[in-house]
Amino acid sequence: MIKYPNKYAMLIFGLFLMVLFCAVTTAQDWPTYLHDKNRSAHTTEQLPDQLRQAWVWGSDRSPRPAGAESPALQDFWQGLYNNKSRLEIDSAFRVVASSGKVYFGSSNSDKVICLDAGDGSQLWKYYTGGPIRFAPSVYAGKVYFGSDDGYVYCLNADDGSFVWKYSAIGNDDRMMADGRMVSVCPVRTGVLVDNGVAYWGAGLFSGANTNLSRFICACNAETGVLVWKKTPPRPLQGYPLASASNLYMPAGKTQPTFYNRLTGGYLGSIGAGRQGGAYALLTNDNKLFIGPHYSGSGSYIAKYDASSGSGESMAWGPGNCLVVTDTNSYYSSDTKLARIRRSDKAVIWTVSSSYPYELILAGTTLFAGGNHEVAAISTTNGSVIWTAPVNGRVRGLAVAGGSLYVSTDHGSIHCFTDYSPGDLDRSNSVDLFDFVAFAVNWLTVNCGDCGGADLAGQDGLVDINDLLVFIDAWLAAMQSNYE
Amino acid sequence: MDRCRELAVCFLVLLICGLGSVCQADMITVGNPSFDQDGVSGFYSYNWSPWKTSGWSWLGNGYYGGAPAGDGWYVITAASTWFQNLAAVFESGSTYTFSVDVGTYNNGSQSGLNWTLFIYDATVDPGTDGSAAPTSILATATGLLSDEAVPMGVWYNKTVEYTATSANAGHAIGIGFTGDYYTLLDHASVSSESGEVVPAATIPVPADNAPDVQVDTGTLSWHGTTDITSPKYNVWFGTDQTSLNSMATGQTNTNVPVELDYGIRYYWRVDVVDESTNPATVYTGSIWNFTTEAAEVTTLKAGPYVHFYNEGEVTIYYKTSAPVASIVQYGTASSLTQTVTDVSAKTDHELKITGLDPETTYSYRIVMNGLPEATHEFYSAFDAGPGPVPAGPSPYPVDELTDVYTQAAEYIVNTAGIDKGVCIDYGCGTGRLAYEIAKRTNLKIIGYESDPLKIAQAREYLDQAGVYGTRVSVIQISTAELKCRDFTANLVVSDKMIAQGTCPGTSAEVFRVLRPDGGLAILGQPAGTNPALDRTALETWLDGQDSNISETNGLWAVISRGELPGAGKWTHHYADPGNTANSGDTRITNTLQVLWYGNPGPRYIVDRHNRPMSSLYNKGVIITPGVDRLMAYDAYNGTRYWDMSIPQSARVAIFHDCGWTALSDDAVFVAHKDDCARLDLITGQLEATFQAPQLTSGQNRNWGYLAVDGQNLIGSAQKEGASLIGHSRAHVDQAYYSYRPASTSEYMFSIDTLTDTVNWTYKNPTGSAIINPCILVAGDYVYFVESRNSSAYNDADGRVTGATLTSEYLIKLDKTTGQVVDSQPINLPFTQVMYLSYVPSRDLVVATGSYTSGGHVYAHYAYHTSNLDQAWTSTYATGTSANAHGEQDQHPVIVGNWMYNKYYRVDLTTGATSNIALGTGGLATGGCGTLSACETHFFARKGNPCMYELPAVSANPLTSETRIGCWLNMMAAGGLVLVPESGAGCSCDFQLQTSMTFMPN
Known part of the structure; x- marks a missing residue:
């Protein structure tokens, strides 16, 4: 006769499972564009190899x-060919995520929207007087974003209630720009907090x-009181980056500029001549990657010393974007992915790739965006371990709270997450078929993952513990209409 | 024995005589002359009755010394047909032979003489003397004497035979001859032999030997025989007369259906079957033949033109030379996997492709008669505007205002007739009027409202309908001031006036924001609305505004705004057909502000170093020619109206050529290959195409010069390849450096666009190369410079260097008749570049150009338009030989009594030159690009866009954020300074690469 554990043991075991689950998933936030103020595109959160689409948010109209x-x-004269856009900043509704909520701004409907990360339902929205072109930033329970109406807004992240807003010019003068009636001084960068x-x-x-006039501004994040405001030598277009002391502002077509964070004092520009681009990444060892730069054989990313702005050589030439950790760099180009060891610039692997548009790193998995498809790629060898179809070109990626968020140029936001533990056949539903699959393996021993039925403890045994996990998952699926 | 022999001899003689009587042909009298009048020489006459002719040649009596003595003959003196209707008639079954001796006139061997003898039914068709040969031909024999190496005096007897049938019985016999020039004829005769009556089908249709039979003929038919009762017919048909296929057997009808194809000789035969005999008797008929018409090769006559107006779709227009079904194949990644079709045959084609992916390159090609044309591409990105309102119910409640708003929107939209642009709703309330207007148009509607509650409600309703933001947006205001620049709105309406019956803000504010050249404010309320708008209150509110008040369909006031006083226009490449490069605008001040900025961006713009044509402006619309793509947008608010993608249309190195697009008040004319298309200025729809007249068969000429003159187009025709089309590094090299060739044309013409007829053509009788940058229209005349150097006008592609463009003439044509009014030989020294400009203030035409002699030298030759006498001439030495930045290419601008160049100015009274007094910063002597002007300023690229007030020529930079292109890329027009994006491939260090417009501040 099998002796089943009592309820206290089950409770302890359940707690153990909970802790184990948390330890395995280490769910994190993605609070700003490309995760942090360095735009590192890197989170330590690890997602499972196989994901399912939990929900998709769509818009009738593509982003503008x-x-x-x-x-x-x-440029025929200079011999520069296959140039890519240096204003790739608002072709999709890029998201940030924190505490189970997803936030993004819309250049179509002039509002910030907050969705429930679990099911994609709308929790709140906030209208501004113009298009919102950049992903918000979540900081200390607040959401910060700028609008073409000339204001930077601070709202409460939970309910979208207004906290403060600030206009660099202090008036609501308007003009037609980029096909919309916007402020004469629109906010054309993200807000870094x-x-x-x-x-x-x-x-x-x-x-x-x-x-007309332009500004670079710093405000107290809590109160909106101005800290400093300066006139930059160049327009500022893109997402700001920050080191401990400096603020880096992409300009779009030309070189980024950088400033003293405390005073707003202009420190210089990054690069020179014909180079520039809104793409930027700042490493922990004070290197700045900027692109796309132009050449005779296509666009590429260049590397600079973030303190001086002087150029440095790179291990790998072509690239649309990259992710840099302390030990490795991962590059994405039009046709390839590569992993470079930073210490000696050795190429660990190079693989062909049809995912040229976006790249982020979550734990040991790269997620890369292609045309109507997103992929998970192993950092070990560059192999594709999972793909899923999406609606349009992938122009935004984020990982938070156990989910992958994919933003496309059709205005769609796809959320992919883990399969339910009870979804043994990966059919996107927990049903009798899964129970049959579980029952077939009931009380088997030394069965490896036991057809997926070894849900608790990974002990090669399918017993009551696994059954409890299965039941919980089945009940949860019925309650949330898991599919 | 002797008696038997006698009887045998008699019998044999009788038999022989009888046979002879059977075999001996009867001779038929052939009317005099029978080509047999011996002994008469040197007599020629046109009229040789009873012989008739279908042509004019003389059939003369000749007697040549080398001819057989005493034997005269007749000669045909031009290729012609001679025929005679005889008195004799056909007898069924008899065989008739027409015989003629044929020879040649020339002394020596003659070759190549064609001859034909024929017998015809002269009762059915006797022919017409002097005009038409008989057509009811029964039998022919034809040949070529060259096969027989004919020397003078050698004769060949030629005959043709025909066996008559019951169909011919009793009809007059006709005989005829067709021959080439100098064919000799002698001893014509006709004989007949009786024979057995053979039942036969006759009079075939198509006729025997008929050429060019239409393929849709549908049937073969014949006349049946009356020689037997109840005849039946077997029909044989095919393309090989030795192997005909049975088509019908034993039928009584005298016709059969048939399907034919183009360009084929068919053979057929009708046998008569007499079933009264046992077995039935089959009388084998003659083999007839006919040849069908050649297939018409359908060609592409105009286009293709790919029209962008709505999001995600295009309309493809094209024209074909013959009616065919409309078929376009298209797809992405050069894979033409999809097709749109309209099966109805037509020559003017219009097909729509929908469901386009954004920012995607599509390939497409036209298919005609199963044969594909060349493959072209277009890029799908197009700023169509906000897109349609999503289908679905109105988010607004159904109440007493529902019908009111519907009526109001209908009235406003129908009255305004404006589909795209900016609409301001002054006092927009909860957005109901805005929603109704959005459903009916493509307008971007911006609502201004002071009530925060209404604003919140408006946003919710409109967002629920899926239109809030890009389609309809709401801006909070706290005073009467509308937060926007002047001149922004194509249409102003007011929800407040409709719903509350009160006037919003001030009418002065309404007028301030109205777009010039067609902006409308339609303000009021439908009849029966409560609370009602009071007319007195409305009139008081309108006080000072020029408006029309109507009480039809309610109470409505319309404020319209016409052209700004003093606003200029830029309808041709150098502003106007006179090439002054001066828009005439008088509104520009020294302090400007940005009115708007945005698309077009650089994606479609021709790389600046290729030096393409300028943008154009008229009636508030900017037309920018891009890479095989015209873009039309509002000059006052940047609204994109339409694009038109035209493969291989964009000319570069334009300063060695002429503009290929021009504007009227309501249309855009675009020269493309040998056509000029007329597009509606606001919608871009293709309205018509006009083909350049082709003067020489087999020589296709493209449309070169283009000017709009009222309802007429003035054009030139040039060889294919005369204009430089495309953009590449190689094209850039042709747009820079020294001694690059100019585009030239062969002839001038004028077309009436209302009737699509050619008014006139001008072509120098001995040939000339008309220099494209040296053509202008001023007043009632067309002026141009042509080179009569044969090396110039015989150039293979019409691109000719200045050194070859010699033997110049200045020509003045009457623009109505095309007659040469005056012509003057001139001697221009230009080897680098040359232009012709009209000077209104002095009524001169000035030829300007440059050559290099120890540095670049500009020279000017001014001529009185009245008589083309030279008024003055002058030169200016630049002191530089640099040639990589347009130093030697400058085009002048004409402002009042002055002509300006980047280096100097010219007094147009005397020709005296003087350096320009350089103001702050100076006017860079280097630097690509040329000047444009208005009455008070000129504009140039001094690194960045810069304007210079005249006459001081003081520099005043507009902005350092952008750079313009390398020829003529900014202009003052419409009371604005237009800076369409033109940097394109410029990777220099500047920040903003987008179009922008400035207005006086």
Whole structure:
């Protein structure tokens, strides 16, 4: 006769499972664009190898990028060809996620939307007076974002209630720009919040015959009180980055500029001449990667010393984006993925890839975005371990709270997450078929993962413990309509 | 024995005589002359009755010394047909032979003489003397004397035979001859032999030997025989007369259906079957033949034109030379896997492709008669605007205002007739009017409202309908001031006026934001609305505004805004057909502000170093020619109206050529290959195409010069390849450096666009190369410079260097008749570049150009338009030989009595030159690009866009954020300074690569 554990043992065991589950998943937030103020695109959170689509949020209209008709594809005189856009900033509704909520801004409907991460239902929305082109930043329970109406907003992350807003020019003067009636000084950067200060840039033009102005601003994140405001030498377009002392602001077509965080003092520009781009990444060892730069054989990313702005050599030439850890760099280009060991620049592996648009690293898995498809790729050898179809080109990726978020240029946001433990046949439902699969393995021993039925403890045995996990999952699925 | 022999001899004689009587042909009298009038020489006459002719040649009596003595003959003096209707008639079954001796006239061997003898039914068709040969031909014999190496005096007897049938019985016999020039004829005769009556089908249709039979003929038919009772017919048909296929057997009908194909000789035969005999008797008929018409090769006559107007779809227009089904294959990644079709045959084609993916390159090709045309591409990204309102119910409650808003929106939309642009709703309330207008148009509607509650409600309703944001947005205001720049709105409406019966803000504010050249404010309320709008209150509110109040369909006031006083236009490449490069705008001040910025971006713009054509402006619309793509957008608010993708259309190195697009007040004219298309200015729809007249068969000429002159187009025709089309590094090299060739044309013409007829053509009788950058239209005349150097006009592709463009003439044509009014030989020294400009203030035409002699030298030759006498000439030495930044290519601008170049100005009274007094920062002597002007300023690229106030020429940079292109890329028009994106491939260090427009601040 099998002796079943009593309820106290079950409870302890359940707690053990809970702790084990948390330890395995180490769910984290993705609170700002590309995860952090370095735009590292790297989280330590590990997702399972196989994911299922939990929900998809769609829009009737594709995003309306400000730089839709750029770039020029080549410069014949300089011999630069296959140029890519240096204003790849708002072609999708890129998301951030924190505490079970997902946030993004819409350039179509002029609002920030908060969704429940579990089922994609809308929790709240907040309208502004113009398109919102950048993903918000979540910081200390608040959501920060800028709008083409000229304001940076601070809302409570839980319910979207208003906290403060700030306009660099202090008025609501408007003009037609990029097909919309917007502020004469629109916010054309993301909002970076760090150490209690929110930083951003607004306005594109300056000069007597423009009757327009531009600014770089810093406000107290809690109160919205201005800390400093300066006039930058170049327009600021893209997502800011920050080191301990410096603020880096992409300009779009030309070189990024950088500033003293405390004072807003202009420190210089990164790179020189014909280079620039809104893509930027700052490493922990103070290297700045900028792109796309142009060449005779196509666009590439260049590397600079973040303190001086001087250029440095790179281990790998072509690239659209990259992820850098302390030990490795992962590059994505139009046709390849590569892993480079940073210590000696050795190429660990190079594989062909049809996922050229986006790249992030979650634990030991790379997620890469292609055309109507997203993929999970092993950092060990570059092999594709999972793919899923999506609606459009992938232009945004984020991992948080056990889920992968994919934003496309069709205005869709896909959420992929783990299969339910009870979904043994990976059919996106927990049903009798899964129970049959479980029952077939009931009381088997030394069965490996036992056809997926070894749900508790991974002990090669299918017993009451596994049954309890299965029942919980089945009940949970019925309650949430898991599918 | 002797008696038997006699009897045998008699019998044999009788037998022989009898046979002879059977075999001996009867001779039929052939009307005099029978080509047999001996002894008469040197007599020629046109009229040789009873012989008739279908042509004019003389059939003359000749007697040549080398001819057989005493034997005269007749000669045909031009290829012609001679025929005679005889008095004799056909007898069924008899065989008739027409015989003629044929020879040649020339002394020596003659070759290549064609001859034909024929017998015809002269009762059915006797022919017409002097005009038409008989057509009811019964038998022919034809040949070529060259096969027989005919020397003078050698004769060949030629005959043709025909056996008559019951169909011919009693009909007059006709004989005829067709021959080439100098064919000699003698001893014509006709004989007949009786024979057995053979039942036969006759009079075949198509006729025997008929050419060009239409393939849709549908049937073969014949006349049946009356020689037997109840005849039946077997029909044989095929393409090989030795192996005909049975088509019908034993039928009584005298016709059979048939399917034919193009360009084939068919053979057929009708046998008569007499079933009264046992077995039935089959009388084998003659083999007839006919040849069907050649297939018409269908060609592409105009286009293709790919029209962008709505999101995610295009309309493809094209024209074909013959009616065919409309078929376009298309797809992505060069894989043409999809097809759109309209099976109805037509020549003007219009097909729509929908469901396009964003930012995707599509390949497409036209298919005609199963044969594909060339494959082209278009890129799908197009700023169509906000897109349609999603289908679904209105988010608004159904109440007493539902019908009111519907009526109001209907009235406003129908009255305004504006589909795209910016609509301001002054006092938009909860957005109900905005929603109704959005459903009916493609307008972007911006609502201004002061009540926060209504704003919140409006956003919720409109978001629920899926339109909030890009389609309809709501902005909070706290005063009457509308937060937007002047001139922004194509349409102004007011929800508040409808729902509350009160006037919003101020009418002055309404007028301030109205777009010039067609902006409308339609303000009021449908009849029966409560609370009602009071007319007196409305009039008071309108006080000072020029408006029309109507009480039809309610109470409505319309404020319209016309062209800004003093606004200029830029309808041709150098502003106007006179090439002044001066828009005439008088509104530009020294302090500007940005009115709007945005698309077009650089994606579609021609790389600046290729030096493409300028943008154009008229009636508030900017037309920017891109890489095989025209873009149309609102000059006052940037709304994109349409794009048109036209393969291989964009010319580069334009300063050595002429503009290929021009504007009227309501249309865009685009020259493409040998056509000029007319597109509606606001919608871009293809309205018509006009083909350049082709003067020489087999020589296709493309459309070169283009100017719009009222309802007429003035054009030139040039060889294919005369214009440089495309963009690449190689094209850039042709747009820079020294001694690059100019595009030239062969002839000029004018077309009436209302009737699509050619008014006139001008072509120098001995040939000339008309220099494309040296053509202008001013007043009632067309002026141009042509080179009569044969090396120039015989150039293979019409691209000719300045050194070859010699023997120049200045020509003045009457633009209505095309007649040469005046012509003057001139001697221009230009080897680098040359232009012709009209000077309105002095009524001169000035030829300007440059050559290099110890540095680049510009020279000017001014001529009075009245008589083309030279008024003055002058030169200016630049002192530089640099040639990589347009130093030697500058085009002048004409402002009042001055002509400006980047280096200097010219007094147009005397021709005296003087350096430009350089203001702050100066005007860079290097730097690509040329000047454009208005009455008060000129504009140039001094690194970045810069304007210079005249006459001081003081520099005033517009912005350092952008760079323009390398030819003529900014202009003052519409009271604005237009800076369409033109940097394109420029990777220099500047921040913003987008279009922008400035207005006086």
